[in-house]
Amino acid sequence: xxxxxxxxxxxxxxxxxxxIEVLVHGPLSxxxxxxxxxxSPGSLTRxxxxxxxxxxxxxxxxxxxxxxxxxxxxxQPLDVxxxxxxxxxxxxxxxxxxxxxxxxxxxxVARHDRALTTHDPGxxxxxxxxxxxxxxxxxxxxxxxxxxxxxxxxxxxxxxxSPFLGWRGVPLAPLVEERTGLPVVVENxxxxxxxxxxxxxxxxxxxxxxxxxxxAGVGYGLVLGGKRVPYSGDEDRDFGRHxxxxxxxxxxxxxxxxxxxxxxxxxxxxxxxxxxxxxxLGYEEILASAxxxxxxxxxxxxxxxxxLGTLVAQIANFVMPQKILLAGEGVGLMDVAGxxxxxxxxxxxxxxxxxxxxxxxxxxxxxxxxxxxxxxxQVLVLGAAQV
Numbered sequence: 447x448x449x450x451x452x453x454x455x456x457x458x459x460x461x462x463x464x465x466i467e468v469l470v471h472g473p474l475s476x477x478x479x480x481x482x483x484x485x486s487p488g489s490l491t492r493x494x495x496x497x498x499x500x501x502x503x504x505x506x507x508x509x510x511x512x513x514x515x516x517x518x519x520x521x522q523p524l525d526v527x528x529x530x531x532x533x534x535x536x537x538x539x540x541x542x543x544x545x546x547x548x549x550x551x552x553x554x555v556a557r558h559d560r561a562l563t564t565h566d567p568g569x570x571x572x573x574x575x576x577x578x579x580x581x582x583x584x585x586x587x588x589x590x591x592x593x594x595x596x597x598x599x600x601x602x603x604x605x606x607x608s609p610f611l612g613w614r615g616v617p618l619a620p621l622v623e624e625r626t627g628l629p630v631v632v633e634n635x636x637x638x639x640x641x642x643x644x645x646x647x648x649x650x651x652x653x654x655x656x657x658x659x660x661x662a663g664v665g666y667g668l669v670l671g672g673k674r675v676p677y678s679g680d681e682d683r684d685f686g687r688h689x690x691x692x693x694x695x696x697x698x699x700x701x702x703x704x705x706x707x708x709x710x711x712x713x714x715x716x717x718x719x720x721x722x723x724x725x726x727l728g729y730e731e732i733l734a735s736a737x738x739x740x741x742x743x744x745x746x747x748x749x750x751x752x753x754l755g756t757l758v759a760q761i762a763n764f765v766m767p768q769k770i771l772l773a774g775e776g777v778g779l780m781d782v783a784g785x786x787x788x789x790x791x792x793x794x795x796x797x798x799x800x801x802x803x804x805x806x807x808x809x810x811x812x813x814x815x816x817x818x819x820x821x822x823x824q825v826l827v828l829g830a831a832q833v
Contacts, residue, residue: 457496460485464493465502465526466827469551470645473506473525494524501527526550531589531826534581534628535819536574537635537811538562538595540610543570544811545577547585548819552646556581557812567616575625590822591628593618594635594814596663602631602821631821638817639773639809640667640674645820648771648805656767658758659774662713664689664706668765689760691753709753712776718746730778737782751783755790762795762802769803773813780806 457465460483467482468474474482480490497503506525528549537544540562547556558581560573574593582588595618597608603619605611619630633641640649640657649655649669659665668675688705695704696718708714712729720726722742727735736747758770772780780787791802807813 458493460489461493461497462828464490465497468503468524469526469827470650473523475508475523479524498524501530503527528553529587531587532582532585533819533822533826534578534588534591535638535815535817535822536577536591536593537814537818538570538593538611539811540565542811543573543577544815545581546812546815546819547581547588548816548823550823552642552816552820552823554812554816556585565611565613567613567618567621570611571618571621571625574622578622578626578628588628589826591622591626591630592638592818592821592823593622593630593632594638594818594821595632596635599632599634599637602633605632629822629825631825633818633821634677635814635817636665636667637674637677638821639665639814640669640817641824642813642817642820643771644669644672644674645824648769648807652768654765654767656761656765656770658761658770658772660710660712660754660772660776660779661774662711664710665774666761689757691756692749695749695753706753706757709750710757710776710779715746715750719743722746729776733778733782747779747783748786750779751786752790754779754783755787756794758787758802758804759791759794762791762799767803769805771805771807773807773809775810777806777808 463483464479467479476487476490476494480487483490485493494503498505503524504527505522508523528551531550532555533548533550535546535548543560543562545558545560546554548554558577560577562570562573564570578588578591595605595608596610597613598606600606603617605613605616605618607614619632622630636657636659639659643649643657644655649657652669653672655669657665657667690704691706691709692704696708696714697703702708715732716727716729719732719742727743732743733747735743758772761767761770791804795802
């Protein structure tokens with residue numbers, strides 16, 4: 447069983463801002479750090495002293511400097527001690543728990559997965575505790591656990607509703623904390639993924655950033671002013687259902703027509719092909735058949751490509767983001783229908799509009815688990831009340 451690590455020293459808001467700036471953007475020289483935070487050299491020295499003494503920050507050699515040559519203090523870069531703490535992240539699906547251990551800068555250093563044979567909350571908490579014990583072997587300074595769940599999460603502790611697990615009002619964080627002795631934070635899995643990309647990934651340093659995920663569902667995350675815009679109510683769960691891309695598009699089994707969910711999700715793409723051909727093909731098989739020119743899979747994939755292009759263009763038109771990250775287990779669609787997507791984006795944008803900064807990321811469930819671990823990192827560096 448992992449043991450709880452000490453939290454960071456009680457830090458003032460300005461000390462935390464220094465630590466976060468180095469964590470997210472470092473290593474940084476004192477001169478650059480003072481410029482970024484609008485601090486005098488004397489103030490920065492006073493603020494960094496306790497961080498260095500507690501080994502949260504460390505002086506590192508300047509890039510390109512000869513070995514053994516010490517630079518002047520203003521140019522001596524500061525960096526975080528990335529292995530001073532470790533963090534566990536879990537992504538829970540309907541049948542599997544995916545687990546990772548990350549450093550303080552969210553680099554994955556260990557993975558461990560386990561099949562989920564029960565949806566009983568206590569049984570799931572037992573599985574998470576056992577996995578935490580296994581993941582922490584060799585990484586004794588575990589400082590917290592983050593858990594990502596598909597559905598509505600309340601107060602970063604209670605799973606208000608999760609269709610994949612059949613849960614309502616499950617106090618998952620307290621259940622896992624009781625079993626592990628570690629601080630636990632729970633969040634919607636898309637929100638956790640967005641936080642990870644904002645702090646350490648594609649959205650780092652950007653003012654306006656969007657994450658769009660396609661897979662079992664359609665997820666959306668918006669970052670403005672460098673901070674994720676939180677969801678209210680059921681917005682994340684229903685985002686794809688209520689964004690109508692083609693009012694004459696295909697029906698889903700639950701009767702919705704032409705929504706992002708009906709056109710883009712893996713289950714509904716498979717449903718459309720099965721309904722038209724009688725063949726139950728996997729998603730990769732459908733993409734391969736479409737690439738080979740098989741008529742019905744090609745038609746469904748092309749329609750999905752047009753839908754994705756329309757959705758990206760609409761988001762770009764309204765939000766004007768600096769970048770849109772397209773991720774999730776369904777992004778293989780871009781390999782087959784990428785040209786359709788790009789043409790549709792252009793058709794739905796003003797001719798003189800700036801090109802959409804679209805980045806595609808093939809991601810698996812360990813990336814989502816990493817996102818959950820970043821939640822635990824944020825709790826440590828910001829304090830629970832600020833997250």
